[in-house]
Structure formats: structure tokens, C-alpha cells
Amino acid sequence: MNIVVCVKQVIDTEAVIELDGEGAVNLEGQTLVIDPYSEFAVERAVQLTEEHGGTVTLVCLGDAGCAAALRHGLAMGASEAVLLEDDRWRERDAVGAAAVLADAIRPMGADLVMGGWKSGDTAAAQVMGRVAALLDLPLASMATSCEVADGGIRVLCEVDDGVEASDLPLPAVVAAQQGLAEPRYPSVRDVMGARRKKIDTRPAVPADDASAVVVLSRELKPARTGGRIVEGAPAEAVAETVRLLAEEAKVL
Amino acid sequence: MEEVPTREVLWNVSVHWVIYPLFVLALGCAVYFFVRRWRLWKIGLPEDRSDHPKERLFGMFRDALLQVKVAERRGPGFVHVAMYTAMIILLIATVTVAAQADLGLPLVQGDFYLYFLSLAVDIAGAAFCVAMVACIVRRLVNKSLESKPEDFIVLGALLTIGVTGFVLEGLRIAGTDDPWSAWSPVGDLFAGLFAGWSAEQISALHLGLWYFHMALAFGLIAWWTYCKLVHVLLVPRAVYSRSLAPKGELPFIDMEDEGLLTMGAGTLEELTWKDLFDTQACIRCNRCQEACPAFACGKPLSPKALMQDLGAELEQRGPIVYRLQHEAARNGEDAGEGAEPVTAADLVAAADLSEAERAVVDRTLVGDVISPDALWSCTTCGACMEVCPAMLEHVPKIVKMRTYQVSMESAFPPEAQATFRNMENNGNPWGLGWQTRSKWTEGLDVPTLADNPDAEYLYWPGCSGAFDTRNRKVSAALVRLLKEAGVSFAILGNDEKCCGDSARRMGNEFVYFMLASENIATLDACGVKKIIVQCPHCYQALARDYPQLGGHYEVVHHSVLLAQLLAEGRLPKAAERAAAGRICVHDSCYLGRYQDVYDEPRAVVRGAGGNVVEMERCGSHSFCCGAGGGRMWLEEDAGERVNVARAAQALATSPDAVATSCPFCLTMFSDGMVSEDADVPVRDIAEILAGAYDD
Numbered sequence: 018m019n020i021v022v023c024v025k026q027v028i029d030t031e032a033v034i035e036l037d038g039e040g041a042v043n044l045e046g047q048t049l050v051i052d053p054y055s056e057f058a059v060e061r062a063v064q065l066t067e068e069h070g071g072t073v074t075l076v077c078l079g080d081a082g083c084a085a086a087l088r089h090g091l092a093m094g095a096s097e098a099v100l101l102e103d104d105r106w107r108e109r110d111a112v113g114a115a116a117v118l119a120d121a122i123r124p125m126g127a128d129l130v131m132g133g134w135k136s137g138d139t140a141a142a143q144v145m146g147r148v149a150a151l152l153d154l155p156l157a158s159m160a161t162s163c164e165v166a167d168g169g170i171r172v173l174c175e176v177d178d179g180v181e182a183s184d185l186p187l188p189a190v191v192a193a194q195q196g197l198a199e200p201r202y203p204s205v206r207d208v209m210g211a212r213r214k215k216i217d218t219r220p221a222v223p224a225d226d227a228s229a230v231v232v233l234s235r236e237l238k239p240a241r242t243g244g245r246i247v248e249g250a251p252a253e254a255v256a257e258t259v260r261l262l263a264e265e266a267k268v269l
Numbered sequence: 270m271e272e273v274p275t276r277e278v279l280w281n282v283s284v285h286w287v288i289y290p291l292f293v294l295a296l297g298c299a300v301y302f303f304v305r306r307w308r309l310w311k312i313g314l315p316e317d318r319s320d321h322p323k324e325r326l327f328g329m330f331r332d333a334l335l336q337v338k339v340a341e342r343r344g345p346g347f348v349h350v351a352m353y354t355a356m357i358i359l360l361i362a363t364v365t366v367a368a369q370a371d372l373g374l375p376l377v378q379g380d381f382y383l384y385f386l387s388l389a390v391d392i393a394g395a396a397f398c399v400a401m402v403a404c405i406v407r408r409l410v411n412k413s414l415e416s417k418p419e420d421f422i423v424l425g426a427l428l429t430i431g432v433t434g435f436v437l438e439g440l441r442i443a444g445t446d447d448p449w450s451a452w453s454p455v456g457d458l459f460a461g462l463f464a465g466w467s468a469e470q471i472s473a474l475h476l477g478l479w480y481f482h483m484a485l486a487f488g489l490i491a492w493w494t495y496c497k498l499v500h501v502l503l504v505p506r507a508v509y510s511r512s513l514a515p516k517g518e519l520p521f522i523d524m525e526d527e528g529l530l531t532m533g534a535g536t537l538e539e540l541t542w543k544d545l546f547d548t549q550a551c552i553r554c555n556r557c558q559e560a561c562p563a564f565a566c567g568k569p570l571s572p573k574a575l576m577q578d579l580g581a582e583l584e585q586r587g588p589i590v591y592r593l594q595h596e597a598a599r600n601g602e603d604a605g606e607g608a609e610p611v612t613a614a615d616l617v618a619a620a621d622l623s624e625a626e627r628a629v630v631d632r633t634l635v636g637d638v639i640s641p642d643a644l645w646s647c648t649t650c651g652a653c654m655e656v657c658p659a660m661l662e663h664v665p666k667i668v669k670m671r672t673y674q675v676s677m678e679s680a681f682p683p684e685a686q687a688t689f690r691n692m693e694n695n696g697n698p699w700g701l702g703w704q705t706r707s708k709w710t711e712g713l714d715v716p717t718l719a720d721n722p723d724a725e726y727l728y729w730p731g732c733s734g735a736f737d738t739r740n741r742k743v744s745a746a747l748v749r750l751l752k753e754a755g756v757s758f759a760i761l762g763n764d765e766k767c768c769g770d771s772a773r774r775m776g777n778e779f780v781y782f783m784l785a786s787e788n789i790a791t792l793d794a795c796g797v798k799k800i801i802v803q804c805p806h807c808y809q810a811l812a813r814d815y816p817q818l819g820g821h822y823e824v825v826h827h828s829v830l831l832a833q834l835l836a837e838g839r840l841p842k843a844a845e846r847a848a849a850g851r852i853c854v855h856d857s858c859y860l861g862r863y864q865d866v867y868d869e870p871r872a873v874v875r876g877a878g879g880n881v882v883e884m885e886r887c888g889s890h891s892f893c894c895g896a897g898g899g900r901m902w903l904e905e906d907a908g909e910r911v912n913v914a915r916a917a918q919a920l921a922t923s924p925d926a927v928a929t930s931c932p933f934c935l936t937m938f939s940d941g942m943v944s945e946d947a948d949v950p951v952r953d954i955a956e957i958l959a960g961a962y963d964d
Contacts, residue, residue: 029694029695029702031691031694031695031700031701031702032695032702032703032704033702033704033705046704048694048695048703050694199683201679202679202681202686202689202690203679204675204676204677204678204679205532205676205677205778205779206531206676206677207679208779209529
């Protein structure tokens with residue numbers, strides 16, 4: 018089974034985000050990691066090839082620095098990696114990103130295309146759906162399980178208030194939700210091994226990065242203010258808390 | 270003319286020369302078994318333990334020859350010293366008799382005969398027999414010793430040799446009507462048993478028993494290096510080859526070495542010869558097991574069992590690997606230069622072995638020999654090493670095995686993964702945004718090195734001091750005291766990263782290396798020379814781990830600095846307060862046992878007016894809080910919780926407060942108090958001292 022996994026590099030999820038004067042996210046000094054949702058997909062893909070044989074090829078739209086995310090995926094057990102290089106990749110919208118990825122994936126003859134259902138930073142949740150559409154393949158999004166069954170795959174996907182089980186023929190696209198697989202921690206042996214693997218770097222095609230969507234501004238969420246601590250003996254404090262919830266917060 | 274006191278040596282024995290060929294035979298057996306054992310530790314990696322020979326010899330003299338450390342343990346330790354001393358006296362006597370019988374030296378006479386060869390030897394023999402009986406009774410009563418048949422056979426044989434010696438002496442006294450028999454009081458007692466026996470009866474029994482006595486003694490000599498008695502040879506050597514490095518130092522792994530094939534110990538032969546030697550020198554005395562907090566709390570770890578299990582596996586695996594290593598060395602010589610380096614695992618994997626041998630070498634070190642649960646139960650507190658009379662090194666073996674498990678196999682408790690990732694991505698174990706590290710200083714007016722580049726000290730609050738809500742109060746208290754005393758200091762702010770101690774002791778050498786090299790680069794770029802820490806684990810990393818990577822700093826723990834400031838009178842207000850009550854001081858393992866700092870935390874508590882109370886296990890025998898060795902970040906499912914056990918020990922002293930000097934101890938104790946439903950406050954020594962400044 019040959020699996021292609023779309024990988025994105027994002028700012029660490031715990032990072033404190035700062036915006037520059039033009040509303041762009043300041044990347045200076047930020048820790049960049051493999052996107053957690055991409056990572057779920059890589060893990061499951063590697064597990065599937067461990068179970069059934071085959072290869073895992075990573076595909077990433079990004080700049081030279083994004084090679085680190087690919088190296089991480091290689092250390093996890095992927096066999097090959099392709100970097101679709103574009104220094105201005107962050108300016109592409111989902112339409113542009115999906116087009117580049119789909120064009121790169123099409124000739125690869127993948128049985129299964131995987132990726133995160135959204136990314137940990139921009140969270141537009143469009144790319145994998147668009148890739149499926151461009152490749153004209155069935156899509157299982159928000160997948161929390163993916164097993165090979167009867168020549169196809171059986172997936173569990175999160176739906177509102179529940180889980181839906183479906184069978185998909187191959188080839189297909191699976192977009193990972195948290196829970197699809199618990200990503201492994203690569204050993205130093207794996208990390209060293211990944212360093213020796215070559216990353217196939219090619220320019221992103223089409224090179225045109227004109228976005229249909231124009232971001233006007235970005236604004237950060239207001240910082241969380243500390244909770245209120247009600248002092249006093251337990252009985253009094255509880256009574257006071259109940260009063261505050263009823264009278265001030267008006268939630269009771 | 271007065272008669273010179275003496276006796277006929279080898280009375281009643283005509284062909285005593287037979288002793289010598291038999292002795293040579295017995296010694297030959299002992300040498301053969303010793304060489305077999307010697308090959309076992311030869312398969313280990315090289316490690317130089319021959320530096321500072323004078324210091325090593327002195328230690329060997331004190332702790333092996335004089336048995337100072339053995340005697341620290343009342344009861345069994347005393348009995349051991351008694352049997353040891355008696356055995357030496359008996360040996361001298363035997364050699365003296367042999368020297369007279371076969372070299373013709375007139376030694377067995379005069380005062381030396383009466384005071385030493387008769388009286389002293391009789392007392393020694395009696396003491397020896399009593400000691401043997403005491404040991405047998407102890408082993409019958411104390412089931413935690415897990416006695417083996419071997420233990421009883423050795424003790425029984427030694428006791429029999431002792432008792433038959435006295436019977437022989439009694440027979441000789443009775444048979445020769447010895448005029449000096451009063452100088453051999455115990456032998457004289459035995460002689461009484463044979464009153465009325467005919468000379469022939471006495472002679473016959475004496476001769477038979479003499480051969481039996483000798484056969485048993487020589488049998489024991491032949492068996493000496495095969496059985497536990499080999500410790501007589503190995504323990505002095507273990508003490509001589511003990512580690513003289515700063516406590517807690519781990520072997521350096523060069524992460525920048527392109528040729529690095531493996532790290533840590535994945536097989537026995539990836540431990541050093543000294544590690545393997547230790548497993549042979551361990552005499553199962555049980556002191557380590559009794560000291561181990563993990564064992565005490567029902568975890569699946571016993572330092573004794575660890576040594577014994579490694580030793581037993583070595584006896585199986587050692588001879589096979591020894592053979593393979595020698596074949597490879599021969600082939601390597603034939604191949605000449607340029608042969609590919611192979612790991613221990615490769616060597617064994619490629620070897621042509623019988624099915625039985627294959628079954629032995631395929632056993633995994635962690636998994637088949639040492640259970641992963643045991644490996645991960647260790648808090649690296651070092652209590653086992655502190656009490657070991659042979660100064661064996663349990664903790665480094667555990668860390669080496671963890672290093673292999675994590676670095677090469679990626680096998681570790683699953684919850685550690687988040688900790689490792691958090692350290693990698695945000696430079697702290699909680700994974701809080703690295704940009705929020707200096708948030709704790711809000712409203713405290715703490716200068717950064719950028720504000721105050723000429724500061725004398727860098728203050729390093731560590732991850733707990735910067736991120737943990739409870740420990741931030743300790744940082745605030747310490748800042749207040751430093752300012753009060755006029756200490757010139759500054760912090761790194763957001764550029765500080767986790768010191769890497771937990772990562773390294775959990776076996777993640779890679780993450781440790783990343784954190785340490787970044788910290789060293791930052792510290793060196795700022796020209797930092799002196800560092801104040803409040804976490805003994807940070808101390809361990811900054812002062813003892815970083816020099817291996819080229820980072821050399823003068824690191825001072827806040828307990829030491831505060832004690833010094835108090836002594837210099839720079840915290841005058843503290844001295845005026847004297848109402849802090851009974852304060853139970855808990856020794857952090859990494860401050861006490863690792864750095865030998867015991868007095869300063871107590872001096873600080875006293876300086877704040879506290880009345881120091883001690884737990885039963887305090888000082889160098891302190892009981893871990895349960896957080897060391899990265900245990901802070903792991904779940905604790907098996908048995909009782911270590912921190913709860915320690916909190917209960919503290920509560921037994923009826924304290925008004927518990928004083929800690931380590932952020933992990935503070936967290937663990939606070940949780941432990943909650944579990945014990947106790948409202949005794951747990952406070953860092955800096956908070957206790959700063960309390961004197963609250964108005």
C-alpha cells in the first residue's frame with residue numbers, strides 16, 4: 018500500500034503569538050513543529066505500512082525550513098519526502114495550496130492520501146477536501162480510525178454528536194482528526210537515520226501564488242484574565258461563590 | 270630450668286605433607302573459578318578506575334580492610350567485623366604452625382605461644398563460631414534476606430570447621446596431657462569430653478577428625494571463588510575501583526560524533542567492566558534494598574535484585590560474548606585496518622551460535638532480564654549507593670539502560686513523551702509557551718542580564734521557579750531576600766531553558782544535549798560566571814553535567830548562599846524573629862546525598878527562628894520525595910506513593926511546618942500532605958526565611 022501524507026509545518030501550539038504592524042504572525046524566535054494533525058496522519062500511515070507493507074511518502078508545501086517537519090516524519094518511519102518549495106507559501110490560500118499538492122500527488126499513484134483535517138495554526142480545514150476534489154477521490158474527513166478492509170478502507174469519522182463508520186474504496190483521501198493514532202516518539206537511531214534520507218526538493222507548481230482570498234487584518238484573542246478566588250472558610254466561601262454565580266455571573 | 274611453653278605441632282599426624290599437594294589442588298580450583306569469573310567482566314567496555322591510586326588505596330584500607338562502612342550498620346555489621354577479625358587471627362595461627370612444621374622456624378613457643386597462639390586464637394575461634402551461629406539464626410529468622418541454600422552451606426561449613434578445630438584441640442590436650450591447657454580455655458573445655466578415653470581412642474578420633482577438618486577447609490578454598498565467599502577478593506577491589514567522580518556524574522556521550530552507533534546499555538557488554546564487576550561483587554547484604562524508597566513503597570524495583578539479576582544473566586551470556594569478542598578481535602587483526610565498526614548487538618546477531626546459545630543471547634537486557642517497570646521505578650535518589658559497603662554503583666547502570674531504551678528503542682512510559690516534546694519545543698517540561706517564562710517576575714522588579722550586565726550572580730529560577738504557581742512564590746521569596754541582603758543579581762528571562770536534568774536521567778540524552786548546549790551558548794554569550802539556583806536538579810545539570818559539554822560555572826544552591834548571608838549578618842531582621850516553631854527539615858537527595866549539603870538548609874531554618882526537628886531518615890539516609898530521576902513527570906501506579914510515605918514520616922515528628930529546599934520536593938510534599946489529610950504547611954527554606962521579613 019503506497020500512502021502519500023500531506024505535511025504542514027506550524028508554530029508550536031503552546032507558543033505565544035505576536036503580530037507585526039501589518040497583522041502578519043511574527044515568526045521570529047518561534048518554535049516550528051510538524052502540525053499535530055499532519056502528525057496523526059503520518060503515524061497512522063506508518064502503522065498501516067507496518068501492518069500491510071508499502072511506502073509512506075511525505076509531501077509538504079513550504080520553504081527550506083519546513084524540511085524539519087519532513088525530517089520528523091521521516092524519523093517516525095516515512096520512507097520518502099518531497100518538499101514543494103515556495104518561500105511565500107504562507108501567502109497562498111487553501112485553493113492555491115491544494116492545487117500545488119494535488120498536482121504533485123497525482124503522478125505518485127497513491128493508494129491512500131492522508132493529511133490533517135485542519136492545521137494547528139490557520140485551521141481553515143479546506144486543503145484535504147480540496148485535494149480530494151482535485152484528485153476526484155472519495156474523502157473521509159475528521160477520521161479517528163482507519164483500517165484496511167476488503168480491498169478498501171473502513172473509517173470512523175467524527176460527525177456532530179457522534180461517530181460515523183464508512184467503507185471507502187481505494188484510492189481515497191483520509192483527513193485525520195485527533196485520536197486517529199498516537200504519534201510515536203522517534204528514537205535517536207530513527208532521527209539519525211532520517212538525517213541520511215534525501216528530501217526531494219522541487220519548486221512548487223504552479224508558481225503563481227495569487228490568492229483569491231485576501232486577508233485584511235488579524236487580531237489576537239484577548240488575553241485570558243485570571244479567575245477570581247473567593248477567600249474565607251469553606252462554608253462561607255461556597256455560599257459566596259453560589260451568590261456570585263447567581264447574582265453577578267447570572268448562570269444559576 | 271623453667272620449661273618453655275609450647276606444644277607439639279601436628280601431634281598425631283604422621284603424613285602431614287599431604288596438605289601441600291591438596292592445598293595446591295584446592296587453590297588451583299579457586300584460581301580456575303576466578304578466571305572464569307574474571308572473563309565475565311572482561312566483556313564490558315573499558316573504563317579507567319586507576320587514577321588517584323593513593324586515595325583509592327586509602328579508601329580500600331578504610332572500608333575493605335578496616336570495614337568502617339560495614340560496621341556502620343549495627344548488629345550484622347558488627348558480627349561481620351567479628352568473624353572477619355577472628356578469621357584473620359586463625360589464618361595467622363595456621364601459617365605460624367606451618368612455618369614451624371615445614372620451615373623449622375621456632376615460633377610455636379614462649380609468650381607468643383601462650384598469649385597469641387593459645388589464648389587469642391581460642392577466643393577468636395569461639396567468636397567465629399558464635400558469629401556463624403548468629404548468622405545462621407539471622408538467616409532463619411529474617412526472610413527479607415531471601416537466603417539461598419548456598420548461604421547456609423557456607424555458614425554451616427565454616428561453623429563445622431570452627432567446632433571441629435576445637436574438638437581437635439580438646440583431643441590433643443587430652444591425648445598429650447598438655448600442661449599449658451589453661452591458656453586454651455575453650456579447647457580445655459572440649460578436652461573434658463574425652464576424660465577417660467584410652468590413648469588409642471583419642472588418637473583414632475583425632476586422626477579421622479583432622480582429615481575431615483582439613484578436607485572441609487580445602488573444599489571451601491576450592492569452592493571459594495565459585496561461591497559467595499569470592500567477595501573476600503572482589504569487595505576490596507570494588508572499593509578500590511569505586512567512582513571518584515562528582516556524585517551523579519554520568520558518562521559523556523558525544524552527540525556530535527558522526528560515528529556514534531548506539532548509546533546507553535542495550536546489552537550487558539555495553540555496560541563498563543566496572544558495572545559488570547559490581548554484579549559479581551554484590552554479596553546480597555540487603556542494605557540497598559532496605560534503603561530504597563521505591564522498594565519500601567512496593568514498586569517492582571530492588572537495587573539488590575537488579576544487581577543479582579544482572580549478575581545471573583552475565584554468568585549465562587558472558588562466556589558466549591567473551592568467545593565472540595575474542596574471535597572478532599582475531600578476525601579484526603587478520604582484516605587489518607579499515608574494518609567496519611560493529612555494535613555489540615551486531616556482533617551477537619551475526620554470530621554462528623548453537624540454538625541454546627542463541628536463546629541466551631537473544632534475551633533482551635530490559636524486558637527479559639530487568640523489567641521495564643523496575644527500570645522506571647528508580648528515582649535515582651542514590652540511597653542504595655550511599656549504604657553499599659562495597660560502594661557499588663546501582664544508579665548509573667539504571668540510567669545507562671534508560672538511555673538505551675529511550676534513545677535507541679524509543680521505549681519508555683508513554684506519559685514521558687509529552688514531557689520530552691514539551692522540553693524540545695518550549696524548553697520546559699510543562700510545554701508552556703517559552704515566551705511566558707519570565708512572567709513570574711511581574712510586579713517584582715527583577716533585573717535581567719540585559720538590564721544589569723554587570724550583575725555578580727545570574728539567578729536561575731529553573732522551570733519550577735518560573736512556571737509552577739507554587740514554586741513561583743519561592744522565587745519571589747528568594748528575590749526578596751537577595752535584594753534585602755544587597756546581592757547583585759540578574760536573570761536570563763525568556764532565554765533560560767530547562768536544565769535537562771530530568772531528560773538526561775530519564776535517558777533522553779538527545780533532548781538533554783539540545784537543552785544543555787543552548788543554555789551553555791546563552792550563558793557563555795552573556796559571560797556568566799556565577800549562578801544561583803534553588804533547584805538541586807538544576808545544580809546537578811549546571812555544575813556537574815555541563816562541564817562535559819564545555820560549560821564551566823560556579824553554581825551555588827540558595828541554601829548555601831542564604832546560610833552564608835545569614836552568617837555574614839546580611840539578613841539582620843531574620844535573627845530578631847524566633848517564633849517559627851518545630852520545623853521538620855527534609856533533605857533533597859540531589860542536595861544532600863549528591864552535593865553533601867546538609868547543614869545549610871538547617872542553618873537557614875534556625876536563622877529564621879525555627880526549631881529543627883529530624884525525621885528518622887534524614888541526612889545522608891534521607892528518603893526520597895519520589896520525584897528524582899524524572900519520576901516527577903511519570904505516573905505512579907504501583908504500590909504506595911513515595912511522597913505520601915515521606916509526608917507520613919514527616920508528620921510523625923509532629924511538626925508545625927515542613928521545610929524543603931528543592932522545588933520537586935516542595936510539590937511532592939504538598940501533594941503528600943493533601944493525601945494524608947494534614948494541614949501542616951510545606952515551605953521552601955527561602956519562604957521560611959523571607960517570612961521573617963513579613964510585617
